[in-house]
Ligand SMILES: Nc1ncnc2c1ncn2[C@@H]1O[C@H](COP(=O)(O)OP(=O)(O)OP(=O)(O)O)[C@@H](O)[C@H]1O
């Protein structure tokens with residue numbers, strides 16, 4: 131059912147105003163997000179954690195970057211720093227050339243936990259960013275309907291978050307993220323809880339939205355195939371403290387067909403390379419340190 | 420599980436049994452002076468209803484309780500929301516609030532009577548002060564317990580303070596607000612009746628003091644019945660408001676547990 135839905139969903143245009151889509155008054159070559167020598171240390175009562183150590187990375191506007199690496203290597207921490215929720219212990223995280231201080235409202239953040247508001251229905255939750263940007267009632271309703279259909283939640287508009295499944299909550303959070311229409315999307319394992327067909331449909335949608343609106347996407351995933359198939363660039367981290375061990379320029383074309391890609395030789399080669407890079411890292415996690 | 424109809428049946432049976440025992444005890448053991456008896460009480464209530472005694476006293480009590488409750492609840496809600504959001508101020512006054520919170524609220528009653536006397540407007544002030552404290556302290560705790568993650572998510576979407584207030588703080592504190600309101604109902608009644616017992620010649624409190632003072636046990640029990648009924652009506656109204664204003668909470672209670 132999900133697979134047949136994806137075909138229909140792809141044809142739904144997302145409404146955006148020209149100003150909003152003009153994310154690139156910025157020079158294409160200068161980075162939108164940059165990490166310079168960024169380290170993050172958590173001082174807990176029991177111990178000190180080096181989550182990230184001396185990280186350098188620049189993300190260009192309009193780029194789709196995936197982050198992979200062992201659990202606990204600091205991927206969510208990086209997104210939190212871009213969103214301005216955490217400060218780096220040393221080094222600089224900048225956005226559009228300016229160091230991030232305080233909450234960065236240019237980014238939309240789909241967190242690892244969905245954080246939907248339990249007192250609002252699914253439709254009500256998607257409505258939140260639209261209400262915040264003071265969009266009129268009629269336009270809001272139309273937009274919500276569009277997004278609900280886009281993420282395949284038709285029929286669940288009036289359900290409360292506690293009444294739907296984990297994957298449905300994730301999709302509601304995705305719809306809410308798209309409703310807020312930020313210039314950069316930070317996504318932390320957004321599709322982890324979805325079944326294979328639905329995941330493919332959502333991935334396809336995301337690529338469409340990104341290509342059409344020129345969004346920059348920073349996407350954390352544990353699915354290595356996903357990390358390659360969606361990315362312009364895939365950044366591979368070591369286990370904690372996170373260092374970059376490899377950056378893979380996929381060179382895969384825009385508007386790629388994700389289903390066909392699975393059997394594409396260049397994709398298979400990249401995926402295999404990624405597995406080989408990460409396997410020793412994954413092994414080292416299992417060993418007690 | 421007991422179905423709704425069976426539950427009702429069982430409750431009625433228990434009530435009838437208790438009334439039966441009461442009636443039997445006072446008749447068989449000649450305890451009418453201490454216990455009165457259900458049939459006499461029913462007769463008295465009927466008489467009060469037809470001669471207008473009940474309505475005039477009830478009116479006075481309901482007026483004081485409702486007006487006091489409304490003023491106290493609105494003030495408590497507003498101050499609770501404001502102080503709850505003013506993080507620095509809240510930090511400073513936190514120990515004082517905890518001191519107030521741990522004080523038994525009924526202990527305040529005689530003090531207020533001493534300060535404000537006993538006429539209608541003073542009774543309203545007394546009731547609203549008691550309700551204010553309960554609603555304020557609960558609202559305040561509710562606001563302090565709002566999820567920081569939810570606030571942050573909305574801030575990232577560009578929310579202003581007013582958005583945060585309406586979309587996160589208020590709904591999330593509402594559960595606590597209603598706890599305060601529910602706790603306040605008996606206090607509002609106690610406050611009103613206590614005030615009426617001290618003086619004045621109106622209200623259920625006066626009726627209570629008057630009947631007890633003249634050893635009219637039947638009258639006293641009849642008044643108590645009315646007070647209990649009134650308190651049940653108030654409770655039901657708060658419940659109704661609760662399920663109307665917090666539909667998500669009502670759904671949560673209906674639905675099966677999943678963890
Ligand atoms: N708020 C925090 N306080 C203290 N330590 C933290 C905090 N957030 C993260 N850490 C620590 O930082 C390290 C990196 O955490 P992070 O959540 O960034 O990992 P991750 O790469 O996103 O992992 P996963 O893939 O499991 O989500 C972890 O070892 C964790 O213990």
Ligand SMILES: [Mg+2]
Nearest residue numbers: 205206242318
């Ligand atoms: Mg994470």
